[in-house]
Amino acid sequence: MVNYQLKEDQIVTKIVELNARVVGLQFPDGLRVHATKLARKIEKETGATTIISGDACYGACDLSDRTMEGCVDILIHFGHTTLPLDYRVPVLFVEAYYTMEVMNSVKEALKILKDYKTIGLVTTTQHLNLLDDVAQLLEKNGKKVQMGPGKGTLRGQVLGCNFSSARELSVDAFLYLGSGNFHPLGLKLSTSKPVIIADPYMNEARTIDEFADRILRARFAKITRAMDAKKWGILVSSKEGQNRLEMARILKEKIEDHGHEAYLILLENIRPELLMAFRDIDVFLVTACPRIAIDDAQIYEKPLITPHEMEIVLGLRDWEDYQIDEIIYE
Ligand code: SF4
Incomplete structure (x- = not known):
């Protein structure tokens, strides 16, 4: 099973602080496997009752605040960062950082990036905590690194529908840290720059070009x-x-x-x-x-x-x- 930092102790402290009696929990599909274990911990350590959202969840655009309104004192949403929307209940966002080793894939990516000097660095929510370490590794290897704040996203963060953190950067190429091809495809189409993927899940690096052509x-x-x-x-x-x-x-x-x-x-x-x-x-x-x-x-x-x-x-x-x-x- 993939391991994530779910910040369980901080969540318990927050629930106690707020004296929340009913706590909503919402996870994207990949994280829902942790739901009952976390619910058990919360109930045991705070005395609150938990309600787990069983619906599919694809992003912070997809919050269960409407369905939980009137049922919970706080909703704890895992795996995404906040969007500038009016939520109907208080929401605590927990980014749920992925704890796997990623540097091997970045070292592989450096081989493909050899002809590029200035690199824009982006990732998804699960790896935001690693961006500074990755930037350091790139700089040690002679690269200049840029990370932009986005509109509605954090520094270096991209969503499948928001590449604003990358678009304003003046770079030779982008390094995307993460899995899958959709985000790097969007990055390429949004910036028209070369995009290299450091994929820690596959433990490899690749360009997006062939996928983008297809x-x-x-x-x-x-x-x-x-x-x-x-x-x-x-x-x-x-x-x-x-x-x-x-x-x-x-x-x-x-x-x-x-x-x-x-x-x-x-x-x-x-x-x-x-x-x-x-x-x-x-x-x-x-x-x-x-x-x-x-x-x-x-x-x-x-x-x-x-x-x-x-x-x-x-x-x-x-x-x-x-x-x-x-x-x-x-
Ligand atoms: S790409 Fe955007 S709209 Fe689609 S699920 Fe992700 S955050 Fe929501």
């Missing part, structure tokens, strides 16, 4: 299919952190101005079986989490496209100006 080819195919669409479904999330209703209404007008039909569809979670009922819709435009259209593309029968991709379909943007969709909280 995804862009797939996106081009979706956009081409969408060009035949006459009837559009615009998906709007009811999750506060993903809700872009105003933008969806503007997009609806643009689509209608081009002679097509467009309908706003409000959903809590977007799933293939829910969209299958809309048999007469030709294409779905996603204004919810930007990852859905790209990461989950294969599981949907009809094309799902992003707002920037919609502009390409309607001839309002050139393919050469392709951009990743982002939700920036000012």
Whole structure:
């Protein structure tokens, strides 16, 4: 099992300090395996009752403050950092840093970074505590390191929908510390700079180029299919952190101005079986989490496209100006 710093003692101290009697606990899927052990500790050491959110949780955009409102005195949310949203209950965010060795993958990355002098360093929440150590290692190897504060993110932090900490940096290349390909893909599309991944989970380093080429080819195919669409479904999330209703209404007008039909569809979670009922819709435009259209593309029968991709379909943007969709909280 992967180990995370769950800051259990600090949580217990906070609950006692606040004299909270009912404590909500919310974890992303990968951390929920720790839920009952932590709930037991809290109940034993504070006398409070815990309620564990059993729903899927994909980010800080997806807080269970609404479902827990009126039930809990405090919600403890693990694995993400706060967003500038109005939460309905007091929330304690616990970043849950991953405790695995990461430096081997960074040393491997240095080999790929050999021709670049100035490096932008970014990661996801799980590894934020390691950024200074990684920066030191890079500097010892002759690199200049930059880390930017983001809009709604911490220094060096990226979300799957927010690369603002990287975009303003003037660097030769980016080093992304973490797993998976979606964040480095977004980083590349958002900054147009070379992106190298130091992946401690795979204990390797790689570039994002091949993956980015594959995804862009797939996106081009979706956009081409969408060009035949006459009837559009615009998906709007009811999750506060993903809700872009105003933008969806503007997009609806643009689509209608081009002679097509467009309908706003409000959903809590977007799933293939829910969209299958809309048999007469030709294409779905996603204004919810930007990852859905790209990461989950294969599981949907009809094309799902992003707002920037919609502009390409309607001839309002050139393919050469392709951009990743982002939700920036000012
Ligand atoms: S909208 Fe998507 S990418 Fe952004 S924080 Fe939420 S789950 Fe992550």
